[in-house]
Structure formats: structure tokens, C-alpha cells
Amino acid sequence: MTASPPFGMLAELTHRCPLHCPYCSNPLELVRRDRELTTDQWRSVLTQARALGVLQVHLSGGEPLARRDLPELVGHAHGLGCYVNLVTSGLGLTHERMADLARRGVEHVQLSVQAADEERADIIAGARAAKHKKAAAAAIREAGLPLTVNVVLHRRNHDQVGAIIDLAEELGADRLELANTQFYGWALRNRAALMPTRAQLDAAEPVVRAARRRLAGRVEVVYVLADYQDRLPKPCMHGWGARQLTVAPDGTVLPCPSAHVITSLEFDNVTERPLAEIWYESSSFNAYRGEEWMREPCRSCDRRGVDFGGCRCQAFLLTGAAENTDPVCALSPHHGVVEQAVAPAVDVPFVMRG
């Protein structure tokens, strides 16, 4: 099948990060600083991405503010005509830096928050981070930019959903994204400790519903359902290699941020092959485009055009083959693996992100 041009690119500028979130979805093995793309290489990636059709660039990481050349890269992406979204923990986002980044073309900021109160937030972040986030949120608002607060939900903060919503309102968020932990990268290692209980999920639902009503027109509240506890898988990435691509800190080009876990695929690097060629011709991007690759039960299922058989990374991680149905799906013969993982466990300590 012929692919259409991509709309979005997640540029993971660095894996370096001052926080140690146990829920971090970044890989176990991080790209070291000396393997990161240079400024010129990132500029070239952005130029190639725009020529390929990318209109939206998400600058993330790790902590994108850890890159000294962030202002230059923002200006370059903006100059090409891209919409620039900054995804940050907020550490190091001073008033001056935010004002400068906004001038150069950042149009939206996603700020992550770990919990409702500073004490708990700092424990989860493994760093004194919470008070910096308040200052960062203020700087974002003063720069006149829309703010999305991102909160990853798990067993250790699910009880705070109501207070987290209040905090987002207080921080001046236009949008709050409450996302139940997705179990990739470091998060998978902490799955037992992070897995919310059924009771926590049930309790959160009416709280979120009430907040949506109360905040309508002021703060948009998005709630991403707990992955393992839904009977239907998510339509991941709108389909493999369909709309988005990710460039890892070392230039590896991935169809989705977690795809590196699929060790049966070989991923190309922008330092070795043009981005357009990787998008259209590489074996990794073509591996799961369309429906030819599907196995049963997806192959003959009515929902295959809706959810694309779920997440390939999850299928690989939990069943050993990315072509399998995402085991989150109740129709998957491997669904038992997921059921076992959600079975109520005793509280387990976190392994902090290294």
C-alpha cells in the first residue's frame, strides 16, 4: 500500500532528564549524551520532516530544556512553518527562557505534573520538582501560551484525581490530560507497583465526569482509560506508519515512540538514510501498514479498520510477536496475560527511573 505523508513528528531531543519517574515510558537503555544528534543534524531532520509533510513538531525527551540548542531548533521548526509543541517537566523553564521560546515559535506547552501535593509529587519524581512546576506554569501563562497539564495516573496517585484536577485549574491549564500509565519502557518494569486497582478506577470515573461538567468551557479534561482494564485495545497511532513518526535522540526513526522494543524489526537512522525514504520505503515503517500482516482474530474481525488490531509494541512485549492481536483485546488468545497483570497485587515498591 502507498502511505500518505505524515502530519506529526515527535522529536526526542535527548534522554537526559533531572527527574526519575517510575512510570517513565522511555526505554530501559537510554541514549547517552555523546550519541545525541548534533544541532545541525536536528536542523536537517526538521527540514526533511517539513518537506515530507510534517506540520506539527513535538519537542520532547527526556527533558528538551536540557538541550542548549533548544531555542535555535524551535526557531528553525517555526521558520519552516511547523506548529511547535514543547513537552516538558518544567524544570529549568524560567520566565526568561519561556518568553524567549515563545518569541521563537513555541505555540503550546505540555507540562507534566506527578501528583496533587508537592510532597507526593516529589517522591514520585524522585527530585524536588513540584515547586518548579508552579513557576513554570506561571511562566507559560505569562508568555500567553495555551497550557496542557499532563498527569500520568497510577496506583500511587489515583486517589488524588479530584485534587489533581483542582491543581490543574489553579495552574491555569486550558487542558488537562489524565492518562493512565501505559506499560512501556521503564514503566513496564514497575507494572505491579503502578497498576491501579479496579476500585481506584471506579472511584475516579464520577470525579472526572463531575469535573468535566464543572469546568466546561474553561478547562478541557481528557481522561485516557487504563489500558489493561479496557476490553478493547486502543487504535494506536491511527495505524502504524500512518500519520506520525518519532525520531529518537540518536536519530533512530520509529513508527511509534515505543517501537524500539520490537527487536524483530530493524530501524533506520536519519544519519544514514533520508527521512522520506525511511517513511515510504523502510521495512520497519512498512511492516504493519495496512492489514496484510494481521493474524486471527484480527484478520477477520469487524473492528480491524477501527483499532488496527491494537498496539504492536504491546503485542510483541506480551506475546512475543508483534503481528499478534494486542492481548488487551478480550478476543486475543493471550488475553490471560493481561488479566493476570491486573489481578489485585499487594503494594510493591517502585524502582526509580535510572
Place this chain on the structure above:
Amino acid sequence: MSAWAPRLRRGARLGFDTVRRTPVVLFPEGVLVLNATAAAVVGACDGVATVPDIVGGLAGRYADVRGDDVLTLLRGLVARGVLRPEETGGTG
């Protein structure tokens, strides 16, 4: 409904994609590809012009503008979070 004066939400803007050669609207959560008429509709959403104002303004420039179509488009863009419905305080 006539007292409804849509405007682009904060962080959303019109753009032109030189690669696809089409107007687009860019916003925090994504990109929408617009045709020329839709782009003109979005361009007229300044938070002051009401829906009938917008339709009236376009009718002069585009022969095929129908009020119902414009309303459907505007509602769709509100649902996608691109436009904000701004109440102008009229009786509707």
C-alpha cells in the same frame, strides 16, 4: 444560535501547507486539512461576526456557500476543539 460568534481557540491558527498545497488549521492536538471555502469560514471567525454574518460575508465571494453547510462545519470545528463558541449576549 444566531448570537453565536465563533473564534479560533487560543493556540489554534490557520496556515498553508506548501507541501500538500492546501490550507490547514494547526492546533495543539493536531492538524486539519481545509478546502478553500472552509479556510475562508475559519478566517472569518473573529469572535465578533455571528454565524449569519459569516455566511453573508462569504456568499459574495463563493457561489456555493450554504448556511447549513457553514453551520455544520463550525459545529464540527467546535467539537474538534479548534473553535470556541463565543456567546455575544443576543437572544439567539
